[in-house]
Amino acid sequence: MVEVDMGQERVTFERVLVEPRWNPQAIEPKWQARWEEAGLHRVPDDDPRPKWYEMTMYPYPSGDLHIGHWYAMAPSDAHARFRRMQGYRVLHPMGFDAFGLPAENAAIRHGIHPFTWTMNNIERMRKQLRSIGAIYDWTREVNTCLPEYYKWNQWLFLQFYKHDLAYRTRAPAVWCPSCQTVLANEQVVNGRCERCDTPITRREMEQWFLRITKYAEELLDFSGLIDWPERIITMQRNWIGRSEGVEVGFSIAHLGVQEKEVRVFTTRIDTIYGVSFLVLAPEHPLVPKLTTPERRAQVEAYVENARRQSDIERLSTEREKTGVFLGTYCVNPFNGERVPIFTADYAVAWYATGAVMGVPAHDQRDFDFAQKFGLPIPVVVAPPGWDGQPLTQAWEGPGVLVNSGPFTGMPSQQAKTAMADYAERQGIGRRAVVYRMRDWLISRQRYWGTPIPVVYCDACGMVPVPEKDLPVLLPLDAQFKPTGESPLLYHEGFLRTTCPQCARPARRETDTMDTFVDSSWYFLRYVSPHDTQRPWDPELVLRWLPVDQYTGGAEHAVMHLLYSRFFVKALRDMGLLHFSEPFLRLYNQGVITYLGEKMSKSRGNVVPPDPYVQRLGADTVRVYLMFLGPWEKGGDWSVSGINGATRWLNRVWEVFRRPSSALGGKPVNEASRRALLRKLHQTIKKVYNDLDRFQFNTAISALMEFTSALQDAWERGDVGADLWEEAVEKGILMLAPIAPHIAEELWEQTGHPFSVHTQPFPRWSEALAAAETVTLVVQVDGKVRDRIEVPADLPEEEAKRLALQSANAQRQLNGRKVQRVVFVPGRMLVNIVTVPAP
RNA sequence: GCCGAGGUGGCGAAACGGCAGACGCGGCGGACUUAAAAUCCGCUGGGGCACCGCCCCGUGUGGGUUCAAAUCCCACCCUCGGCACCA
Structure with missing residues (x-):
C-alpha cells in the first residue's frame, strides 16, 4: 500500500483520497494507445495552417519525473492543445538534456557507466x-x-571558431573543488558553485571561451521580443551591466617601466580633479612593476593574501577597506598632480581596466579608503548648500564643479561632456563603454559532455578537427577515478590521434563543453532531429522558427536564455539563420512546494507523481496542478486539495453522460433555456480567454460553475434535448485541453466520432453571453445600500429614478440633501452623493 | 545597500477604479446509511441589533486623489526573488 507523509502522521492513500469513478486506470492507457496508433500527435511539416511552436524546457534525466516536472509540463501541454484547437499546426516537442555531472557522479559512486545510467x-x-x-x-x-x-x-563550435567567436586563452578561472571543473561566471552564486554549493576558488589555466561580449550591445536590445516577463529582461540587463564613461591614462613614464601609463575607467570624469590616489587590483599586471624595493615584501604579502581569500570573503560588502601603498606615483593628466598608487582588493581585476581613480569626496568607497589611509579628500563637485567645510561622507550626486581648473563653475552633467571632449582632443583618454558580462567559459574538465573538437600537434600547434572527421566520439570504455578527474586524461585511445594537417602524432583536447552549449540550440534540432547531413534543415527552420512560446522556470533567466539569444544572433551573422531572437514569448511558471518548502532530495520531501497518477489518473493530477493557483505563482502540493479535482471530474463524469433522452418529459421553459445558453456562452468566453493567457485556475473554476449549471438544468428538466446535447458537447470540448483522456472517453460515450482532439475549440456569441437582467447597485455616498434586479438595457434616467425610490436608499437620505447622482454606464450602478441638509 | 515581485477569510485564491472573498480546500449542521466512507443539501470574514432584515468594521500600516480605491499616487513595515566594493 502506498503511504504518504502528511506532516506529523503518515496516512495511507486509502483513507484520504476520494475515489475516481470513471476508471482512469482503464481509459488513460486505452486512449494513449489509440492516439499513438492514429498518429494523432505526429506533427507533419507540410500542414498549411499557421504554425505555432510552443516549447517547454527539456528536463535533465535525473531518474524520476517529479511533481515539479508535471507542474512545468501539464499546463504547457494544455496551452499547446488549446492552440491546436484554435486551428494552428502546433509543434510541442520534448527531449532530454542528457549530458551533465550527476551521471558522472553516479559512475564514480556506484560504478555504473554514465551512458547506461x-x-x-x-x-x-x-x-x-x-x-x-x-x-x-x-x-x-x-x-x-x-x-x-x-x-x-x-560542428557549431567549429563555425564559431572559424568566425573568431571561439578562442582559447590562459585566464584565471572559477574552479569548483567538488565538481573538479571550472565554471562559467554565470554558474557562480554568491561565491558558491551553483550546482553543489561548494565555495569556489580560482585557478589559472588554458580555457575555451565563446565571445558573447561581442554581442553585449545587441543582447541589450529586447525589442525583437513579443512578450517576456519584465523581470527576466531586467535581470539580463543587469547581468550584461553596461556602463558609459571615459578611459583615461595616468602617466607613469617617469618610472622607467615599459608601460607609459595606467589606464583607468570612470563614469565620473567630472570628478577627476578630486583624485587623491589610484588603486590597482591585486592581480593587476602593473602591481609588481610599480612597487618600490622597500615596499615589495609588504605588497607581495598583500597580493598573496588576496589571492588566497575565497570570493565569499572578498565579496562581503561590510568589511573594512584594506590596501598597500606601492611606493610610486603617477600623474593626473588633467592637473599634473602627483598621485600615489595603491593596490587594494576593492578594485576587481576583471572589470574594465582593473584600476580605479580614487575620488574620496565623491565616491563612498574611495572616501572610506582615504580616511583609513589619511589621504586628502578634496571637494570638486559642490553639494547643495555646501559651506566649504570638509565632508563627513562622499557626495555622489550632481552639483557645480569647484577647484577644477578651466571646468570650474560647470554643472557636472555639462562638465562630463566637456571633459570627455578635452580628454579625446588631448589624446589622454577616450570615451568607452564597459560591460560587466565576460566571455562565456565553455570548457569543463569532465568526461560526460561533448568533446571539444581540437587536437594539439607539436609541429602545427592547435588544429581544429575537420568537419568531415566529426563527430569526435566520447569513448565509452572509460575508467572513472574516485578523485573525480576526467577519465579522458588517461584514455590513450582517445588521447592519441594524428594531426589533420601534417598527419604526425597529435594529442586530443580533453576538455568537454558546458552543457549549456547543448541547450543553446536544441530548439533548432527539433525540426529535423534525425538529419545526418546538417544540424537542422533550413527549409524546416524557415517553416517553424522562431519559437512562438517558451515556458519554463525562472532560474534560467541569465544563463540558458542569454546563451540561446547569443547563439541565434551569432548563427544569423554566419548566414545560417534568418531570425534574431529564439523565443518570442516567454512564460515562467512558479515553483511547486510541499509543506511550504522547496522540494529537494536532501530534504526528502519530493512528491512522486506516479502513485497519484496510478490511483487518480493523469487528468486529476493535471486538473489539480492547474487549479492550484496562478501558474506563475506556483503553490503548495496538498493531498486533500487534490480531492477537489477528483470530485469535480466525478461530477463531470456523472453529469455529462446523462442522455438527453432521459431529460424528463417536462415542457421546455424558455427562461431556463436562455439561462443555460447564456451560461454556456459566458463559460466559452471565459475559458477561451483564460486558456489563452495561461490562467488555468480561473478557466477551471468557470468550468466548475458550468458543471453546476448543467446539474441544475438537469434537475429542472426543462431546457430541451437539443440544448442539453449542445451544452454537453461544448463542455467536453472545453475540457479536452485540460483533461484529455476523460474528454475523449466522454466524447465517444456521447456518440461522437474519434477524436475530440481534432475538433476546433467552441466559439461564443457576445449576444448570447449577454445578461438579460442585471443587478442595479444603489450606493449612497459610495456605500452599497440596495440591489435591484432590472433589465440589462435599462436607460440611465430610469436607473436613477429607481435608485432614488429605493426604500433602503431613502432611509439613508433622511436629513440629507442629494447633491448629485452618478450613473456608471455599462456597470448598472448608481451612486447618490449627499451633503447634510441645511 | 540597489533593482524587481508580492502582502485579501482558518487555507489555496477571485476581483485589478464601480456589489470584496467567485471557484476550491477545510470546518459546522442536515439528508441517505445498522454504521462508516462516498454522495447530496444548507451555513461558513469579524462584530452588533429593536435578527424573516438592517447597521458598523474589514484587502500589511499611515496619508492622499476620486462621487467611488484591494485596485491609482506618496511614505513606511514585512515576505520572497535577483544583483551586490562593477569604478
Missing part, C-alpha cells in the same frame, strides 16, 4: 512523461548525449 533514466522518464498524456511527438525526441546530437555541437 543516463539511458536507463531516459527510458524510465519517457514512460512517465507519456503518462501525462501530452501531445509530444516522440519521433522528434532530442537526446543531447547521443553522437547524432553532439556531433552538431562540435
Whole structure:
C-alpha cells in the first residue's frame, strides 16, 4: 500500500483520497494507445495552417519525473492543445538534456557507466512523461548525449571558431573543488558553485571561451521580443551591466617601466580633479612593476593574501577597506598632480581596466579608503548648500564643479561632456563603454559532455578537427577515478590521434563543453532531429522558427536564455539563420512546494507523481496542478486539495453522460433555456480567454460553475434535448485541453466520432453571453445600500429614478440633501452623493 | 545597500477604479446509511441589533486623489526573488 507523509502522521492513500469513478486506470492507457496508433500527435511539416511552436524546457534525466516536472509540463501541454484547437499546426516537442555531472557522479559512486545510467533514466522518464498524456511527438525526441546530437555541437563550435567567436586563452578561472571543473561566471552564486554549493576558488589555466561580449550591445536590445516577463529582461540587463564613461591614462613614464601609463575607467570624469590616489587590483599586471624595493615584501604579502581569500570573503560588502601603498606615483593628466598608487582588493581585476581613480569626496568607497589611509579628500563637485567645510561622507550626486581648473563653475552633467571632449582632443583618454558580462567559459574538465573538437600537434600547434572527421566520439570504455578527474586524461585511445594537417602524432583536447552549449540550440534540432547531413534543415527552420512560446522556470533567466539569444544572433551573422531572437514569448511558471518548502532530495520531501497518477489518473493530477493557483505563482502540493479535482471530474463524469433522452418529459421553459445558453456562452468566453493567457485556475473554476449549471438544468428538466446535447458537447470540448483522456472517453460515450482532439475549440456569441437582467447597485455616498434586479438595457434616467425610490436608499437620505447622482454606464450602478441638509 | 515581485477569510485564491472573498480546500449542521466512507443539501470574514432584515468594521500600516480605491499616487513595515566594493 502506498503511504504518504502528511506532516506529523503518515496516512495511507486509502483513507484520504476520494475515489475516481470513471476508471482512469482503464481509459488513460486505452486512449494513449489509440492516439499513438492514429498518429494523432505526429506533427507533419507540410500542414498549411499557421504554425505555432510552443516549447517547454527539456528536463535533465535525473531518474524520476517529479511533481515539479508535471507542474512545468501539464499546463504547457494544455496551452499547446488549446492552440491546436484554435486551428494552428502546433509543434510541442520534448527531449532530454542528457549530458551533465550527476551521471558522472553516479559512475564514480556506484560504478555504473554514465551512458547506461543516463539511458536507463531516459527510458524510465519517457514512460512517465507519456503518462501525462501530452501531445509530444516522440519521433522528434532530442537526446543531447547521443553522437547524432553532439556531433552538431562540435560542428557549431567549429563555425564559431572559424568566425573568431571561439578562442582559447590562459585566464584565471572559477574552479569548483567538488565538481573538479571550472565554471562559467554565470554558474557562480554568491561565491558558491551553483550546482553543489561548494565555495569556489580560482585557478589559472588554458580555457575555451565563446565571445558573447561581442554581442553585449545587441543582447541589450529586447525589442525583437513579443512578450517576456519584465523581470527576466531586467535581470539580463543587469547581468550584461553596461556602463558609459571615459578611459583615461595616468602617466607613469617617469618610472622607467615599459608601460607609459595606467589606464583607468570612470563614469565620473567630472570628478577627476578630486583624485587623491589610484588603486590597482591585486592581480593587476602593473602591481609588481610599480612597487618600490622597500615596499615589495609588504605588497607581495598583500597580493598573496588576496589571492588566497575565497570570493565569499572578498565579496562581503561590510568589511573594512584594506590596501598597500606601492611606493610610486603617477600623474593626473588633467592637473599634473602627483598621485600615489595603491593596490587594494576593492578594485576587481576583471572589470574594465582593473584600476580605479580614487575620488574620496565623491565616491563612498574611495572616501572610506582615504580616511583609513589619511589621504586628502578634496571637494570638486559642490553639494547643495555646501559651506566649504570638509565632508563627513562622499557626495555622489550632481552639483557645480569647484577647484577644477578651466571646468570650474560647470554643472557636472555639462562638465562630463566637456571633459570627455578635452580628454579625446588631448589624446589622454577616450570615451568607452564597459560591460560587466565576460566571455562565456565553455570548457569543463569532465568526461560526460561533448568533446571539444581540437587536437594539439607539436609541429602545427592547435588544429581544429575537420568537419568531415566529426563527430569526435566520447569513448565509452572509460575508467572513472574516485578523485573525480576526467577519465579522458588517461584514455590513450582517445588521447592519441594524428594531426589533420601534417598527419604526425597529435594529442586530443580533453576538455568537454558546458552543457549549456547543448541547450543553446536544441530548439533548432527539433525540426529535423534525425538529419545526418546538417544540424537542422533550413527549409524546416524557415517553416517553424522562431519559437512562438517558451515556458519554463525562472532560474534560467541569465544563463540558458542569454546563451540561446547569443547563439541565434551569432548563427544569423554566419548566414545560417534568418531570425534574431529564439523565443518570442516567454512564460515562467512558479515553483511547486510541499509543506511550504522547496522540494529537494536532501530534504526528502519530493512528491512522486506516479502513485497519484496510478490511483487518480493523469487528468486529476493535471486538473489539480492547474487549479492550484496562478501558474506563475506556483503553490503548495496538498493531498486533500487534490480531492477537489477528483470530485469535480466525478461530477463531470456523472453529469455529462446523462442522455438527453432521459431529460424528463417536462415542457421546455424558455427562461431556463436562455439561462443555460447564456451560461454556456459566458463559460466559452471565459475559458477561451483564460486558456489563452495561461490562467488555468480561473478557466477551471468557470468550468466548475458550468458543471453546476448543467446539474441544475438537469434537475429542472426543462431546457430541451437539443440544448442539453449542445451544452454537453461544448463542455467536453472545453475540457479536452485540460483533461484529455476523460474528454475523449466522454466524447465517444456521447456518440461522437474519434477524436475530440481534432475538433476546433467552441466559439461564443457576445449576444448570447449577454445578461438579460442585471443587478442595479444603489450606493449612497459610495456605500452599497440596495440591489435591484432590472433589465440589462435599462436607460440611465430610469436607473436613477429607481435608485432614488429605493426604500433602503431613502432611509439613508433622511436629513440629507442629494447633491448629485452618478450613473456608471455599462456597470448598472448608481451612486447618490449627499451633503447634510441645511 | 540597489533593482524587481508580492502582502485579501482558518487555507489555496477571485476581483485589478464601480456589489470584496467567485471557484476550491477545510470546518459546522442536515439528508441517505445498522454504521462508516462516498454522495447530496444548507451555513461558513469579524462584530452588533429593536435578527424573516438592517447597521458598523474589514484587502500589511499611515496619508492622499476620486462621487467611488484591494485596485491609482506618496511614505513606511514585512515576505520572497535577483544583483551586490562593477569604478
